[in-house]
Amino acid sequence: MDLHRHLDDELSSLRDRVLLLGGEAEQALERAMYALSERDSEVARQVLEHDDQVDQLEVEIDRQCIDIIALRQPAARDLRFVISVAKMAPVLERIADHACNIARAAIDLNNEPELKPVLDLGRMAEHAGKMLRSALDAFTSSDAVMAREVIKSDNEINDLYNHTFHRLIELMVTEPATATRDARLLFVAKHLERIGDYVTDICELTVYMAEAAFIKHTN
Amino acid sequence: MPVQTEPPKIEIRDGRPGSSAHGVGTAKVAVRDLNFFYGRVQALHNISIEIPERIVMAFIGPSGCGKSTFLRTLNRMNDVIPGTHVAGQVLIDDHDIYAPGTDVVELRRRVGMVFQKSNPFPKSIFDNVAYGLRINRMTSSGSELEGRVEQALKDSALWNEVKDRLRQSALSLSGGQQQRLCIARALAIRPEVLLMDEPASALDPIATSKIEELIFDLKKQYTIVIVTHNMQQAARVSDTTAFFLLGKLIEVNSTEKMFTAPTEKLTEDYITGRFG
Numbered sequence: 319m320d321l322h323r324h325l326d327d328e329l330s331s332l333r334d335r336v337l338l339l340g341g342e343a344e345q346a347l348e349r350a351m352y353a354l355s356e357r358d359s360e361v362a363r364q365v366l367e368h369d370d371q372v373d374q375l376e377v378e379i380d381r382q383c384i385d386i387i388a389l390r391q392p393a394a395r396d397l398r399f400v401i402s403v404a405k406m407a408p409v410l411e412r413i414a415d416h417a418c419n420i421a422r423a424a425i426d427l428n429n430e431p432e433l434k435p436v437l438d439l440g441r442m443a444e445h446a447g448k449m450l451r452s453a454l455d456a457f458t459s460s461d462a463v464m465a466r467e468v469i470k471s472d473n474e475i476n477d478l479y480n481h482t483f484h485r486l487i488e489l490m491v492t493e494p495a496t497a498t499r500d501a502r503l504l505f506v507a508k509h510l511e512r513i514g515d516y517v518t519d520i521c522e523l524t525v526y527m528a529e530a531a532f533i534k535h536t537n
Numbered sequence: 538m539p540v541q542t543e544p545p546k547i548e549i550r551d552g553r554p555g556s557s558a559h560g561v562g563t564a565k566v567a568v569r570d571l572n573f574f575y576g577r578v579q580a581l582h583n584i585s586i587e588i589p590e591r592i593v594m595a596f597i598g599p600s601g602c603g604k605s606t607f608l609r610t611l612n613r614m615n616d617v618i619p620g621t622h623v624a625g626q627v628l629i630d631d632h633d634i635y636a637p638g639t640d641v642v643e644l645r646r647r648v649g650m651v652f653q654k655s656n657p658f659p660k661s662i663f664d665n666v667a668y669g670l671r672i673n674r675m676t677s678s679g680s681e682l683e684g685r686v687e688q689a690l691k692d693s694a695l696w697n698e699v700k701d702r703l704r705q706s707a708l709s710l711s712g713g714q715q716q717r718l719c720i721a722r723a724l725a726i727r728p729e730v731l732l733m734d735e736p737a738s739a740l741d742p743i744a745t746s747k748i749e750e751l752i753f754d755l756k757k758q759y760t761i762v763i764v765t766h767n768m769q770q771a772a773r774v775s776d777t778t779a780f781f782l783l784g785k786l787i788e789v790n791s792t793e794k795m796f797t798a799p800t801e802k803l804t805e806d807y808i809t810g811r812f813g
Contacts (some may be wrong), residue, residue, distance in 0.1 A: 322809075322810045322811055325810065386758045391769055392774075392809070393768065393796045393797070393808045393809055394796065394798065394799055394804075394805045394809050395796060395805060396809050397796070397797060398797065398798070449782060528796030530797060
């Protein structure tokens with residue numbers, strides 16, 4: 319039984335690590351948006367500097383998954399858990415990368431005159447952050463119902479993106495002098511929209527982990 | 538304890554687990570409500586299962602769960618154990634092998650068996666493979682006998698290793714070669730079903746790998762049932778897997794499903810090592 323306890327310990331450690339990575343991605347997004355809204359380039363630079371640690375954490379999770387598969391040969395729910403984590407870690411790392419891109423945009427925009435606030439951008443960020451938190455909660459509790467709810471809520475972020483997109487294009491046309499800065503905000507909106515897609519991926523993996531059901535690319 | 542009472546219908550897959558579904562075949566072996574007793578002790582309880590033609594089915598379960606006992610009911614090998622008693626039906630091609638008047642020798646010709654420990658006769662390699670052919674008078678000439686021996690050795694992937702020393706003692710072969718020789722001996726008489734009771738448990742990883750490759754090749758021609766304690770082996774070689782516990786059949790499923798998402802909690806607990 320000791321061997322099985324050992325596997326349980328390793329799976330538990332893997333769970334802790336992926337949640338840590340999730341927390342890092344969540345914090346990176348929150349801080350990048352703070353840097354943008356509060357025009358705080360120092361915070362944006364901290365997000366960028368911290369990204370190496372996020373990358374390192376992803377590599378560690380990769381290694382741990384490979385070790386467990388090679389040495390413990392997990393099956394059934396254990397296998398689904400390890401596979402889900404192995405696929406989830408790069409998704410979380412990508413979310414942190416998008417947060418870095420937002421931080422870079424913040425640094426650039428903070429060097430320019432302030433724009434009128436684009437309200438939907440804040441709402442998008444808030445919603446993306448909420449989705450990510452809920453996705454990590456669903457993963458932690460292996461709750462496929464909650465994961466499916468989070469997937470549905472991605473529509474909201476897509477709607478906000480479409481609205482923001484049209485609003486920013488409108489601004490570019492009406493106020494050409496701010497077009498470059500508006501374009502940067504457009505990229506920020508796109509990053510947030512992509513984060514919503516990545517959170518959807520995480521939830522699909524949670525559904526697989528909990529129910530062994532493949533729901534990716536299904537309606 | 539959940540127990541399957543209806544014979545599970547199993548989808549045959551062409552190729553290794555994970556390949557695309559290829560259609561559904563007919564049952565080569567169909568077992569209905571089989572109960573088996575060692576004296577007063579009931580070792581198998583109401584086993585019902587269908588084994589489709591030309592697949593590999595693995596039986597897994599903890600020691601003493603009845604998987605080897607069940608395997609031996611499929612060619613009446615338990616008949617030789619005094620005090621045993623069987624109730625229920627084992628149909629091979631729709632004929633009950635426990636029906637009165639069944640020719641048990643003919644049955645065991647059709648349903649061959651390979652055991653955990655290789656058991657070559659203290660004879661030459663050639664004579665070991667030729668043994669069943671000779672006692673069953675299955676060939677009409679020396680050249681036909683030689684041809685059948687050669688084919689059996691080729692089918693068991695041993696020919697290239699022994700073709701130049703067919704007259705040497707079989708006991709001079711390595712453990713893995715001896716086990717493949719026993720498989721050749723079983724194949725020589727052209728069985729329809731091959732039962733394997735932990736055929737690689739005493740072999741090193743390379744010899745085990747050869748046996749597993751052989752099993753994979755043989756399923757093109759034979760229906761193979763293998764008992765194994767090694768779950769990774771079951772996952773590697775079989776198309777379908779049956780899990781036994783305390784003499785009961787708990788679950789039968791495609792091997793792919795069994796090892797990624799078993800239906801029964803008892804199976805899941807066993808597969809993930811959290812049993813008991």
